[in-house]
Amino acid sequence: MSVSNPTLITFVIYIAAMVLIGFYAYRSTNNLSDYILGGRSLGSFVTALSAGASDMSGWLLMGLPGAVYLSGLSESWIAIGLIVGAYLNWLLVAGRLRVQTEHNGNALTLPDYFTNRFEDNSRILRIFSAVVILVFFTIYCASGIVAGARLFESTFGISYETALWAGAAATICYTFVGGFLAVSWTDTVQASLMIFALILTPIIVMMATGGVDPTFMAIEMKDASNFDMLKGASFIGVISLLAWGLGYFGQPHILARFMAADSVKSIPNARRISMAWMIFCLAGAVAVGFFGIAYFSAHPEQAGAVAENHERVFIELAKILFNPWIAGVLLSAILAAVMSTLSCQLLVCSSALTEDFYKAFFRKNASQLELVWVGRAMVLLVAVIAIAIAADPESKVLGLVSYAWAGFGAAFGPVVILSLIWKGMTRNGALAGMILGAVTVVLWKNFFGWTGLYEIVPGFILCTLGILIFSRIGNAPSAAMIKRFDEAEKEYQDAHV
Template identity: 75%
Template sequence: MAISTPMLVTFFVYIFGMILIGFFAWRSTKNFGDYILGGRRMGPLVTALSAGASDMSGWLLMGLPGAIFISGISESWIAIGLTLGAWINWKLVAGRLRVHTEANNNALTLPDYFTGRFEDGSRLLRIISALVILLFFTIYCASGIVAGARLFESTFGMSYETALWAGAAATILYTFIGGFLAVSWTDTVQASLMIFALILTPVIVVISVGGFADSLEVIRQKSVDNLDMLKGLNVVAIISLMGWGLGYFGQPHILARFMAADSHHTIVHARRISMTWMILCLAGAVAVGFYGIAYFSNNPSQAGAVNQNAERVFIELAQILFNPWIAGVLLSAILAAVMSTLSCQLLVCSSAITEDLYKAFLRKGASQKELVWVGRMMVLVVALIAVALAANPENRVLGLVSYAWAGFGAAFGPVILFSVLWSRMTRNGALAGMIIGAVTVIVWKQFAWFGLYEIIPGFIFGSLGIVIFSLIGKAPSAAMQQRFAEADAHYNNKTPEHVTP
């Protein structure tokens, strides 16, 4: 497809706007705490939309619609699982984690929190959790860069190699400059753009086919199985798809949004906003893929690109059905999804290297200015590695995301969940849960036993490791239990005197 001037202009205006926000955030970044967590002063709207946008990467507008386009409505079990998992995460973890991280040395990162929460003098928890973050986030970052490359490749006729750099450059720039504030403020804009695109596009697709009834009839005629929620699925497959919801408890880029809220009271309002946004976006993404089946069945001459790569269904529909100026805005939503998640991931990787490795082991007395600049340099390093991983044009967004999502969900999910709910959990329990969860995912992925998504055995075995190693070892210290009791009392708006450690 020839390069469209209106789409080109729209893209550049959007990208310039995001970079401009980065410069505004730069002026508000005074120390490393600002760069990593925005000084813990995010209100409910920014907390909610930033958590949503950082969660829903290019997968939302490419991977999920593509899966629905190929297999029909049965792939929407993923969306159901994600919705349930996200709600439970907001309900059980969000507010408690905000309180517990502050109670444990005002922790800025998850490795920092684990070290303080479990009084880990050996710093093994810090090292292992930082390494888990670097391993799985680099894969996750690669998925975002692949999605951005696909967008630039399809829209502007670039080669895949050129598109890789074009898609990654703007995100790297505003994350490098503005840190957490830039990421959170741009996330709010990007989340708004994503929901606009995902509500408008399926509506226009349905109208162009002739209405809901005609669209369903076309889909039914192509294959009645497209309407079957259980198409080709057994119990294991449904559990695997629903199991995506378990991943929420361990995603550092989402958990960082909870940690950055201005108080745990903000979380209640943020949860309502975020869940409404999420349900509408997931429903829109499912509808794009589902009604895309009807559109391309009626217009087979236009289906060449989606038949070659189904993950381009949203891109093709936007380009075919809309005025180039509107199409530019809609396709910017994919870039928004990619940039919002990629920026969060780069920042978490940077913080893991800077706070949990560089400062903890190399430069304990490093100044705030030095830490901010080391953090910026690490953004560049991680981005370059992720670009190298994304260089294979055969990569698929959903496959890369599923592996990284499972890794974090199993390695950190049980540890986070137990750490804010169970005062008896110990350092050895946390260490066992983290290692067992991560190793289970890596091994299970290689052998794909029973066709079960690796996050499920990883989460189960990690949880068992936490309980067993916590109970057979030495009990937590009195100080650790007192700190837990005080944080729990604060979360429940009680006074510590009413709680027995």
């Protein structure tokens, strides 16, 4: 591989820029709140794009276009479910979570919020929720490292082992050094790169196939059922794809962006920016896969790599249709998608280990400087474990990503929503709901998978029922709990007058 390879040079410049942002953020990181939540200083633009980029991993530029290329528009139900779920998350959760976490002990993490919100002196909520986060997010991190390694391996022809470290090193570096601010600022750059790639690529593909009418005619000639939104779909199948949207309410790395906003008043503007970004990106990803059908049916001699692996449709179109320098920028968008999600997951794991275990159980009076460095050490620890898992790319654990999304959505989603809108919710209800949601996901996945129903649906329902039933058993909420809830809700309502 020549050092003058435009794609290599583009990647190196991009990675160097991300690391520089990390070192710049280092100067603004003075305590644990800065490292975990950026000192709650994010404006609406950074909050919006950081939430979007942390959500959308390499799936956005590889998995979704590949699925649409293979099966047509029937694969876009998941995109519709995600858009609805994300919008409701911004509308119902974002603003209230921002004020409630501040009123409940200035909570920096979800386990910290649950503990303070429900006055859980036993700390069992903190332990259970932190363990769920660590287990599922370590798996998530491993999948992100594999995606980055595959990108480096296929783009530069290097061995998987070398690509593994090359893909992970930069993300680990800027997360380690700059913490939440570095992750959020780099997410903003990465989100901008992703939307640029996903708007430009389908336009150029359509031009290469002769315009709108020839493109749609070519797709129809290939297989008219590509236009059928219900092709091969059952009622349960459509519900399962739409149900991915339920996962948003319980994703710790996305909820952390809401908690870090500089003010509850920034949330409505952030919602508009984030939803516009998301709709354009998802529509662009669907269009890349859909228009790719027309391009490769007209140029079958160039379809070899895509026929072998349909998830390479974006990569191959970028390489074929663009100048090598522009192609390098577009391929960097895949790296951006991988890095933005991986960095958020590493930081959430570090936060759980530092705030919810080290500080809570071992060093209650630790200095802020000590906690920041423990947080950095935890980033390295989680990264090493994730790399060890990712060293075997065929490991079955990496197939658990949709499982982890369901686990978070079912275990945390209803707990978060009801804790923000119902003052009568208690610790017993939160704990029962969390356990019921998590256990249902595991049991459904292993024993009822034959139904075809995504495990988040029964998990979410049973978690909600558990909260409603067990909150009425045992002690009622204390006067202090109700007072904090009412004060936070009043602040939220006043901000929206």
